[in-house]
Amino acid sequence: MxxxxxxxxxxxxxxxxxxxxxxxxxxxxxxxxxxxxxxxxxxxxxxxxxxxxxxxxxxxxxxxxxxTSKTYTATIRLGQSTVTDDAEGEVTGGSIAAAVTEAEIRTAVAALTGEIQQVPSSVSAIKVKGERSYARVRSGEDVDLPARPVTIHRFDISAIRRVSSGRLQDVDVTVECSSGTYIRALARDLGGALGVGGHLTALRRTRVxxxxxxxxxxxxxxxxxxxxxxxDDAGRALFPVRELSDAEAADVSHGRKITPNAEPDAPVAAFAPDGTLVALLENRGGAARTVLVFAPGGKE
The missing domain is CATH 3.30.2350.10 (Pseudouridine synthase)
Structure with missing residues (x-):
């Protein structure tokens, strides 16, 4: 092929x-x-x-x-912290989590829901002075990343169970969140809020x-x-849709502005009368202007 x-x-x-x-x-x-x-x-x-x-x-x-927003299912282990905030890193600390109650876990989860300031995991791919943070950590450097705003739309607990003879607790969760959220950091912060340490042991992304x-x-x-x-299907799934006339489609395909979109604050997928995605448009300066123009035809 x-x-x-x-x-x-x-x-x-x-x-x-x-x-x-x-x-x-x-x-x-x-x-x-x-x-x-x-x-x-x-x-x-x-x-x-x-x-x-x-x-x-x-x-x-x-x-x-x-x-776009994302949804994950995950398992958070309470009672252990790791250098990577997940199960692949060396254990760096923690305390016996046997005494932590379900009510305390749910209270801590509620505090991490909504608009929060989150410090990304130090082994993230964020660049620090031109080098990935994880590369600096692996070379032995201590990296402190600044907190940034993220939104946790949903942080639901589906199960809590004791492991390692009750010394640790595993919490199964579903998280719906904004782009840029680190689920490893949520695990770390949940364990930190409970005073026992925490890290991620399983993660599955179920929606993008x-x-x-x-x-x-x-x-x-x-x-x-x-x-x-x-x-064409991707454009209709991802954006508000604007159906163009033949004349508008011709203008847009050549990068010319047309009358404003009904959607004032977001890119709009603009389609020709035959259903072909012509461009992405956004309102600027009183007109709809092209963000991206796609060449006609279905092939590269």
Whole structure:
């Protein structure tokens, strides 16, 4: 299969544990026969679940998908802290969590819900003076990252159970959050608030924007059929929609401004009368202007 045969669009992958997001991109490049493949938001190797992949011209949509809200299921272990805030790092401390009550856990979870200031995990990919934070940590440097605002729309507890003869407690949760939230940091902060330490032992992303785990496919399934979601369908799923006249579609395809969108504060997917995604538009200076223009036709 070569790039001339592969349509532009999105692939919703159920990432396996142990794979990096870059590993998945490499596999999809080989399956799709094109170098123009990217992903919309990294998942750690330990994590599984929804990874949105863009192929050919759909890679231009990935910036917008990165900023959408996400949903995760996770397990937080109370009673141990680790250097990475997850199960892959060395244990650095903690206290016996046997005496922590369910009511105390629920109170601490409630305090971490809503608009909060979160310090990212020190082993995140955030750059510090041009170098990834995790690289500085691995070289032995202490890294202090500034807190930043995130929104935890939902932080629900589904189960609490004692492990290691009751010395530790595992808390199964579902988290719906804004882009830029670190679930590892939530685990760390929950353990810190309870005074016993905490880290993440399991993480599965179940939704990215409009794309859920129900529509995700394993790499083995994708090897049989890539199942690319069309650029047109992606535009309708991700943005408010504006249907253009033939004259408007011609103007927009050449980057010319048209009358303002009905949606004043967000990009709008603009479609030609034949249903083809022509461009993304946003209101600026009293008119709708192009953010991205997509070339006609379904192929690269």
């Amino acid at each position: 070569n790039s001339g045969q592969v349509h532009s669009g999105l692939i919703i992958v159920d990432k396996p544990q142990g794979w990096t997001s870059h590993d998945v991109v490499g596999r999809l490049r080989r399956l799709a026969g094109t170098r123009k493949v990217g992903h919309a938001g990294t998942l750690d190797p330990m994590a599984t679940g929804v990874l949105v992949i863009g192929v050919n011209r759909a890679t231009r949509l990935l910036t917008f998908i990165v900023g 924007g409009p794309y859920s785990i129900a529509s995700a496919r394993t790499l083995d399934q994708l090897a049989e059929d890539l199942g690319i979601l069309s650029l």
